[in-house]
Amino acid sequence: MNDKETAAIADWSCTVNGRAVALQLPQARRLLDIIREDLGLTGTKRSCEIGRCGACMVLVDGAPVNACLMMAYQCAGRTLVTIEGIANEDDLHPVQRAFLEEGGYQCGYCTPGMIVSVKALLDAKPNPSFEEVEEALSGNLCRCTGYGGILRAVHRAIEEGQSRP
Amino acid sequence: MLLNRRNSGERWRVRPDGPGKVTGALAYLTDMDVPGALYALVLRSPHPHARIVSIHTEAARSLPGVAAVLTHADVPGLNRFGIARQDQPVFCEDRTRYVGDAVAAVAAETLALAGSALDLIEVEYEPLPIVGDPEQALLPEAPLLHPEGNILHSKSYRSGDAEAIFGQCAHVVEETYVTTRQMHAYMETEGGLFVPGPDGSLTVYAPTQHGFMDRLQLSRILAMPERRIRIVSSPIGGSFGGKDELNVQPYGSLLAMVTGRPVKIHNSRRESVRSGLKRHPMTIRMKTGTDESGRILAHRVRIVADTGPYATLGAEVLNFATEHVVSAYRFGSVDVESISVFTNNGMSGEFRGFGGNQAIFALEGQMDRLAEAVGMDPWEFRRLNMKAADEPGPFGQTIARTDGLAKVWAAAADSALWKERVHLDISENSDIISTSSATFDPKRGGGDLPLWKRTGIGAALVMHGAGLGYGIPDPSGGRLALRKDGKIEASFGFEECGQGLIATLEQMLVERFGFAAEDLRIVIGDSDAVPDSGSSTASRATSMMWKSLSLLQTPFTEKLLTEAANCCGLPVQRLRLGPGGIWDRESGERAIGYPALAERLAEPIVCEASTSYPVPDTDIVGAHYLYSYAAVVVKVEIDDLTGRIRVLRQFHAVAAGPVMNPQGYLGQIEGGSSMALGFALLEESTMAQGQYIANNFDTYLIPTIADLSGPVEVLAIEDLPDGDAYGPRGVGEIGSVGLAAAIASAVRNAAGIFIHRLPIDPALLQEVMPIGQWAVMSDER
Numbered sequence: 007m008n009d010k011e012t013a014a015i016a017d018w019s020c021t022v023n024g025r026a027v028a029l030q031l032p033q034a035r036r037l038l039d040i041i042r043e044d045l046g047l048t049g050t051k052r053s054c055e056i057g058r059c060g061a062c063m064v065l066v067d068g069a070p071v072n073a074c075l076m077m078a079y080q081c082a083g084r085t086l087v088t089i090e091g092i093a094n095e096d097d098l099h100p101v102q103r104a105f106l107e108e109g110g111y112q113c114g115y116c117t118p119g120m121i122v123s124v125k126a127l128l129d130a131k132p133n134p135s136f137e138e139v140e141e142a143l144s145g146n147l148c149r150c151t152g153y154g155g156i157l158r159a160v161h162r163a164i165e166e167g168q169s170r171p
Numbered sequence: 172m173l174l175n176r177r178n179s180g181e182r183w184r185v186r187p188d189g190p191g192k193v194t195g196a197l198a199y200l201t202d203m204d205v206p207g208a209l210y211a212l213v214l215r216s217p218h219p220h221a222r223i224v225s226i227h228t229e230a231a232r233s234l235p236g237v238a239a240v241l242t243h244a245d246v247p248g249l250n251r252f253g254i255a256r257q258d259q260p261v262f263c264e265d266r267t268r269y270v271g272d273a274v275a276a277v278a279a280e281t282l283a284l285a286g287s288a289l290d291l292i293e294v295e296y297e298p299l300p301i302v303g304d305p306e307q308a309l310l311p312e313a314p315l316l317h318p319e320g321n322i323l324h325s326k327s328y329r330s331g332d333a334e335a336i337f338g339q340c341a342h343v344v345e346e347t348y349v350t351t352r353q354m355h356a357y358m359e360t361e362g363g364l365f366v367p368g369p370d371g372s373l374t375v376y377a378p379t380q381h382g383f384m385d386r387l388q389l390s391r392i393l394a395m396p397e398r399r400i401r402i403v404s405s406p407i408g409g410s411f412g413g414k415d416e417l418n419v420q421p422y423g424s425l426l427a428m429v430t431g432r433p434v435k436i437h438n439s440r441r442e443s444v445r446s447g448l449k450r451h452p453m454t455i456r457m458k459t460g461t462d463e464s465g466r467i468l469a470h471r472v473r474i475v476a477d478t479g480p481y482a483t484l485g486a487e488v489l490n491f492a493t494e495h496v497v498s499a500y501r502f503g504s505v506d507v508e509s510i511s512v513f514t515n516n517g518m519s520g521e522f523r524g525f526g527g528n529q530a531i532f533a534l535e536g537q538m539d540r541l542a543e544a545v546g547m548d549p550w551e552f553r554r555l556n557m558k559a560a561d562e563p564g565p566f567g568q569t570i571a572r573t574d575g576l577a578k579v580w581a582a583a584a585d586s587a588l589w590k591e592r593v594h595l596d597i598s599e600n601s602d603i604i605s606t607s608s609a610t611f612d613p614k615r616g617g618g619d620l621p622l623w624k625r626t627g628i629g630a631a632l633v634m635h636g637a638g639l640g641y642g643i644p645d646p647s648g649g650r651l652a653l654r655k656d657g658k659i660e661a662s663f664g665f666e667e668c669g670q671g672l673i674a675t676l677e678q679m680l681v682e683r684f685g686f687a688a689e690d691l692r693i694v695i696g697d698s699d700a701v702p703d704s705g706s707s708t709a710s711r712a713t714s715m716m717w718k719s720l721s722l723l724q725t726p727f728t729e730k731l732l733t734e735a736a737n738c739c740g741l742p743v744q745r746l747r748l749g750p751g752g753i754w755d756r757e758s759g760e761r762a763i764g765y766p767a768l769a770e771r772l773a774e775p776i777v778c779e780a781s782t783s784y785p786v787p788d789t790d791i792v793g794a795h796y797l798y799s800y801a802a803v804v805v806k807v808e809i810d811d812l813t814g815r816i817r818v819l820r821q822f823h824a825v826a827a828g829p830v831m832n833p834q835g836y837l838g839q840i841e842g843g844s845s846m847a848l849g850f851a852l853l854e855e856s857t858m859a860q861g862q863y864i865a866n867n868f869d870t871y872l873i874p875t876i877a878d879l880s881g882p883v884e885v886l887a888i889e890d891l892p893d894g895d896a897y898g899p900r901g902v903g904e905i906g907s908v909g910l911a912a913a914i915a916s917a918v919r920n921a922a923g924i925f926i927h928r929l930p931i932d933p934a935l936l937q938e939v940m941p942i943g944q945w946a947v948m949s950d951e952r
Binding site for chain 2: 048050052054058061103107118136146147153154155157
């Protein structure tokens with residue numbers, strides 16, 4: 007959001023939560039601002055803005071990315087999924103359901119980013135080891151829960167994933 | 172009961188605010204937007220201490236797209252705020268006292284323009300000498316930060332003549348404990364939306380822990396009657412005490428009223444760090460003596476707290492620390508003197524635990540040292556000196572009687588973790604007789620543990636007061652109604668900051684009255700719609716909701732049943748409340764649904780209750796009447812090569828009356844203890860010359876999932892004496908208190924080093940490798 011940014015407005019398009027999106031944007035605009043301000047998807051949260059807390063985690067072509075660290079030109083033409091795009095039409099995603107049932111959240115501000123990271127992990131590795139869970143979620147800070155409920159939710163999601171045919 | 176989902180059965184419920192949180196659909200107050208909103212930024216002092224020579228805002232005002240630039244000259248009412256004492260400037264006039272002090276604020280069409288406008292404000296400062304620590308602030312030659320001097324508050328408590336008794340003591344232990352500035356680090360930084368109404372009213376959507384206090388404070392600043400200000404204060408993305416005091420609200424409100432347009436503010440993390448509250452750094456000197464048998468005879472304490480530039484709740488935090496350095500031990504004689512001192516460091520204020528965290532770290536450290544001096548098991552030493560249930564509180568005041576202390580003590584003694592420690596200590600001592608070789612140290616190596624890692628187990632005992640304490644008005648209350656649309660509406664002036672207050676209220680209404688969750692509408696955090704229930708602080712909200720519902724149960728039930736009896740032509744005594752409506756006890760069928768009943772009423776049924784948090788019969792300000800108790804046992808692993816400590820396992824026994832919401836209770840203890848883990852091992856908001864060194868989560872490290880992956884057991888001890896009238900005690904804070912002291916105790920057990928400063932410096936624990944023995948061992952491996 008500086009003067010240089012406004013100087014270089016160009017066409018930008020992406021798939022966001024399954025829908026084609028076309029905007030006119032400064033090419034250096036942060037993905038976080040595109041999502042929250044331009045698209046009004048406020049489930050993606052703003053917190054540290056330096057890629058340390060994971061509150062703005064989104065999926066870019068399936069991989070978890072801190073939206074505060076990515077600029078428009080870096081994700082143009084790619085497939086983005088935010089927390090609003092995780093659930094199916096009228097049913098929660100199993101990871102969301104596990105968080106709900108195990109109480110893997112309190113204030114909920116880190117929860118969208120956390121769930122996005124868990125989904126990315128389990129999509130890539132349905133049966134991760136304990137160390138892999140730790141590593142995958144080390145970039146998502148939660149100040150409320152002490153992570154106990156989050157770990158229970160992740161383990162439940164893993165178990166339910168295995169019990170599905 | 173060990174708290175977990177399985178043991179809780181049907182009492183483990185999905186939180187009503189959960190679906191919005193896991194889908195991202197819930198809009199926080201910093202997510203809100205309205206068309207035409209301006210963006211606001213605040214200009215803060217670059218100097219921790221300076222005289223303001225001049226402020227020029229003309230260039231900023233004339234920048235196209237800038238709607239307003241405000242300074243102290245633009246505040247229509249009181250240019251000060253503070254919950255307890257209004258001494259913090261909204262905008263500084265002629266002097267700044269810390270790097271968060273506000274000098275000007277702007278509102279502009281875009282955030283970029285607001286930033287440009289800030290750059291155009293010219294402030295000429297004359298830097299003044301910086302008072303960088305409280306000891307320096309107390310020197311006679313120190314610059315005066317306030318006309319009344321550099322002491323915000325002092326508090327003392329004396330019982331007997333401790334000084335004279337030290338001479339008779341067989342063992343005396345003296346130690347200075349130091350704790351540092353901890354950041355709340357809520358994930359959502361301060362911010363909100365400020366919307367002026369066409370009638371000159373103002374709606375403030377901004378997180379706070381007491382909406383009505385914000386309304387009072389803003390009415391003073393804006394010179395507007397309170398009834399024209401509406402505060403919407405919930406939901407909150409974490410607070411932990413940090414958002415109880417005003418933060419951005421004065422700037423958003425003033426800019427909205429001046430421009431007549433909605434204004435958005437959302438602090439960057441850097442600005443949040445710079446301007447926000449922190450936990451008080453304290454230096455606690457203790458001298459404690461016992462007789463030959465280990466009975467404590469005298470306890471002398473001196474506390475110095477760094478409160479930063481302005482009051483906020485610094486005095487109240489100090490009172491709390493003064494009470495909790497005494498806590499539940501029988502001391503014979505006590506002499507406590509505490510002082511809270513102004514400096515040019517960051518603002519210290521309210522933070523979960525409220526001075527108890529620092530006090531218990533010091534007090535429990537003293538207990539471990541004394542036990543060793545006497546030659547006793549540390550836990551037995553505590554039992555010897557613990558007060559019985561019918562003894563008075565820390566200030567000699569009468570307190571509500573419970574057996575909580577003895578029960579948490581016993582639960583810890585019976586825990587598998589503590590038994591493991593006792594077993595290891597015995598085998599260690601016998602090994603010392605047989606061999607001095609490190610290879611036989613039962614705490615070092617063995618199993619999966621390499622030889623450079625050692626384990627140890629420690630424990631701490633906690634007593635924690637709830638409510639604001641004697642001398643501070645602490646009213647509460649709530650309202651139940653059957654509204655026209657058929658909903659049972661429960662209204663309380665509390666805030667949801669993540670603790671699960673909405674879920675707890677729903678669960679109490681379901682379990683106590685028999686309503687179904689779908690029958691209910693819970694209204695909180697909106698000053699236009701709720702009664703003032705007091706603050707959502709001091710572990711008080713659950714107790715006050717329980718008390719209010721106790722008061723409301725009979726009148727509200729009677730009114731509902733009487734109206735239903737009239738409608739159905741059945742005798743009242745045949746009816747009872749149930750899910751969906753009023754049920755006939757005889758037929759076992761629903762007699763009338765709540766919506767049908769509401770439709771037939773000319774007026775909604777409304778019952779309101781007023782109560783107040785109980786206080787002791789005393790004249791000591793801050794003394795509490797209700798306490799929760801906890802015992803924490805922890806196992807740690809120390810890496811000799813890096814000096815790093817890893818928490819392997821935790822056991823918490825908590826006695827706080829009946830569990831209203833098992834998921835919420837468990838979450839409070841687990842979450843609180845993770846803050847204590849950060850306090851013990853990681854977190855330090857270092858300041859140099861009044862400037863924060865760590866401005867974000869790259870250098871201010873809070874625990875990650877990798878720091879907290881060990882098992883945490885929480886045992887809730889629910890018993891209360893027969894006839895207890897106070898029900899559930901709060902658990903919002905107590906989980907954050909004991910773990911740091913228990914970790915220090917475990918480090919002593921593992922490595923033989925007493926910890927007197929937090930966070931624990933890894934350098935203390937790094938061992939110089941003994942040449943020879945270790946070299947051979949490493950070859951073998």
